[in-house]
Amino acid sequence: TQLLEQSPQFLSIQEGENLTVYCNSSSVFSSLQWYRQEPGEGPVLLVTVVTGGEVKKLKRLTFQFGDARKDSSLHITAAQPGDTGLYLCAGRIVGGSNYKLTFGKGTLLTVNP
Amino acid sequence: GAGVSQSPSNKVTEKGKDVELRCDPISGHTALYWYRQSLGQGLEFLIYFQGNSAPDKSGLPSDRFSAERTGGSVSTLTIQRTQQEDSAVYLCASSLASGSLNEQFFGPGTRLTVL
Numbered sequence: 548t549q550l551l552e553q554s555p556q557f558l559s560i561q562e563g564e565n566l567t568v569y570c571n572s573s574s575v576f577s578s579l580q581w582y583r584q585e586p587g588e589g590p591v592l593l594v595t596v597v598t599g600g601e602v603k604k605l606k607r608l609t610f611q612f613g614d615a616r617k618d619s620s621l622h623i624t625a626a627q628p629g630d631t632g633l634y635l636c637a638g639r640i641v642g643g644s645n646y647k648l649t650f651g652k653g654t655l656l657t658v659n660p
Numbered sequence: 661g662a663g664v665s666q667s668p669s670n671k672v673t674e675k676g677k678d679v680e681l682r683c684d685p686i687s688g689h690t691a692l693y694w695y696r697q698s699l700g701q702g703l704e705f706l707i708y709f710q711g712n713s714a715p716d717k718s719g720l721p722s723d724r725f726s727a728e729r730t731g732g733s734v735s736t737l738t739i740q741r742t743q744q745e746d747s748a749v750y751l752c753a754s755s756l757a758s759g760s761l762n763e764q765f766f767g768p769g770t771r772l773t774v775l
Contacts (some may be wrong), residue, residue, distance in 0.1 A: 591752075648764065
């Protein structure tokens with residue numbers, strides 16, 4: 548059973564389009580993170596959200612943590628080819644270890660020029 | 661740069677052989693983690709080190725997998741008698757400490773292929 552379900556698994560869009568990817572769970576998380584991973588590299592942290600309902604913005608990226616802290620979304624406005632990559636959500640389960648991150652399988656985003 | 665480094669970047673081996681994967685964490689980072697990323701899968705936690713001790717080995721898939729860390733720095737992940745299902749990218753990460761707000765910095769990974 549995958550604790551964190553990400554959707555869609557694959558997304559191919561044209562430059563300038565908007566998109567949203569989702570990360571859902573039946574478990575409650577004390578914190579949730581989004582990473583971007585490019586081929587041949589390790590994941591790079593984009594954001595950490597810790598409060599239910601929290602919204603964070605990073606330039607054209609908007610991250611939201613669900614009120615119940617079971618889900619999160621990443622919205623990209625006016626996508627650019629440089630946004631291409633694997634987007635991973637990861638979180639720490641309430642009551643679990645404070646060091647252990649549970650990862651989703653990722654959303655592979657391709658932005659075509 | 662002063663990021664996490666891993667070696668080798670690629671390793672091709674024959675089924676049944678032993679392999680050693682190395683991770684050099686960021687200097688001063690006390691926590692070190694190993695993950696496995698298989699095709700179409702997310703990152704799977706393998707083991708966590710705090711200093712030289714490994715309080716959590718729960719993610720190691722079998723007793724063929726072992727890891728050590730020496731001098732609070734370099735870590736080695738060893739896979740004995742490799743199997744084809746061990747083929748994956750093995751990622752190492754380090755963080756300043758192990759608390760939940762400590763960012764994990766990842767290395768580029770070692771791509772292991774078992775023929």
